[in-house]
Amino acid sequence: MAISKKTRLAVYEKYSGHCAYCGREIAYEDMQVDHFKPQRAWNPEDCGTDDIENLMPSCRMCNHYKRAHSLEVFRQYIASIPDKLRGNYIYKVGIVYGNVLENPKEVTFYFEKAREKEC
Template identity: 80%
Template sequence: MAISKKTRVAVYKKFDGHCAYCGRHIAYNDMQVDHFKPQRAWNPEDSGTDDIENLMPSCRMCNHYKRAHDLETFRRYIAEIPRKLQENYTYKVGVVYGNVLENPKAIKFYFEKVRDTNATD
């Protein structure tokens, strides 16, 4: 999909130059535009659109990891990372020696934190 410069600027401004998912600041030229609801969903009724409401600013890492998944699948994949890492021998050594600190927590995306903060204002 070709996104106009006007739309790209609007997407970038949605979260003041931050990735909607991890919250890191991203340069305008490094921003990728993610479809919040994927365009190619398994069920065509769940497919997203090119409307600005469905477009999110994303860093390359988050956009690559989310791919064409819906938000809850993306959240689950991130939550599964510690379990997957625990299978790695180097990770286990790091935990034993205190170089790796395990910190399981619920995954809350940046846009959710911003939304919750704005809701309490």
């Protein structure tokens, strides 16, 4: 289903022009609308809707990486990136020479930080 311009603008304004996931500023024309709860799920009870509450502003990178996964699966994917990179020879060279610095931390999305500030 196509999302109306009015709804698209409301989604964009949800986080003041920032990606709900990584927090980077995104231009309106570059924003992708992500379904927080995917529209297609194995269990029909888990399916999301086109309601504004289920729509999130997303940059292309985050929307592509999240795909139709739940938030927790997406969080696990992000958290697993350092482990995947450690197998890369160039990454290992970067660590040895200090060009790559690891900074392990819990994955917290921009919209979660924004909600914490509201409370």
